[in-house]
Amino acid sequence: MPCRNFNHSQAQGGDLVAVAAALAIYIGQGKTADELAILASLFDLMRSNLALMALNTVSDNTQPEQCRRGPASENRAEFYDSLIGPTPDLFG
Numbered sequence: 001m002p003c004r005n006f007n008h009s010q011a012q013g014g015d016l017v018a019v020a021a022a023l024a025i026y027i028g029q030g031k032t033a034d035e036l037a038i039l040a041s042l043f044d045l046m047r048s049n050l051a052l053m054a055l056n057t058v059s060d061n062t063q064p065e066q067c068r069r070g071p072a073s074e075n076r077a078e079f080y081d082s083l084i085g086p087t088p089d090l091f092g
Contacts, residue, residue, distance in 0.1 A: 028036055 027039065031039070
């Protein structure tokens with residue numbers, strides 16, 4: 001079984017960034033600063049929850065031995081960090 005590659009091509013990433021930006025602009029039109037902050041918090045929570053769900057579906061036992069690096073907890077933490085990225089400070 002081949003190693004899982006969680007890196008996607010830059011073209012797909014660029015498309016996702018463009019779609020996310022357009023969706024954010026569409027959703028944010030006509031909203032107050034407080035409403036935008038609430039929406040940002042909501043989507044940030046959704047992002048974290050989806051990343052946790054993805055983390056729970058990754059099984060270190062299903063990967064071939066050559067794909068494993070270090071203890072399982074380090075692999076999971078590294079994968080989680082790659083999914084969620086930095087958390088923005090919305091109220092600071």
